[in-house]
Amino acid sequence: MLVYPALFDQGEKYIFVTFPDVPVAITQGKDVHEAYSMAEEVLGLALEDQNEFPEPSSVDEVQKNNPGKTVALIGIDLAAYRRKYHSKTVRKNVTVPEWLNNLAASEQINFSQTLTEALKEKLGV
Template structure:
């Protein structure tokens, strides 16, 4: 499911960009605008995946025309920014997590020889069986 939230981008004096999500009270940054956009998508995905994992509801997305970058910066004690804009960031958190957060790791296991031979004879995929068993055991 696609989620869309406003983000405030502030250009820093050194050319980097700070990115803040008022609906989450989280921030990220990037070395340039392109990097900041990518980091904003990742930051939003992390927030949404964490909320979903914890069983918490997603906040209602603020309408973009109600986000005041100057007031938000002053509230944070950053003073009045001179170079800023508000942009909508969208992400399908589930798809993003599948592509970026669910990396596989290698695990070694030990089983009896007879069990190995029977499983090989039936063409069983050991990785798949282990994943299914772990998911069942963990209730997921």
């Protein structure tokens, strides 16, 4: 779980959300609930392809540098985010011994399902 402080700034019609430590993560919402939800989503989008993550600033420092704005911590579980937004299936060619293929076919084993289950177990997800 990654957690970053976000700035919530009430405008005339929308609440604008920015992340001082992740400048590309910018969003808005019509109300606090929508702004918070959009903040989680944009944080995931900004960080999903990263291997290294910026060090989060302290809430106190962010608040001190941004008087008049509300600071809240936003957390993102990147594994859950990737499962939610990148779960389309892809075709893979695999090679298995003929005897194993025949045995699996006779037992009506679904190769795609079995491979997916095995990969999840192997990867611990």
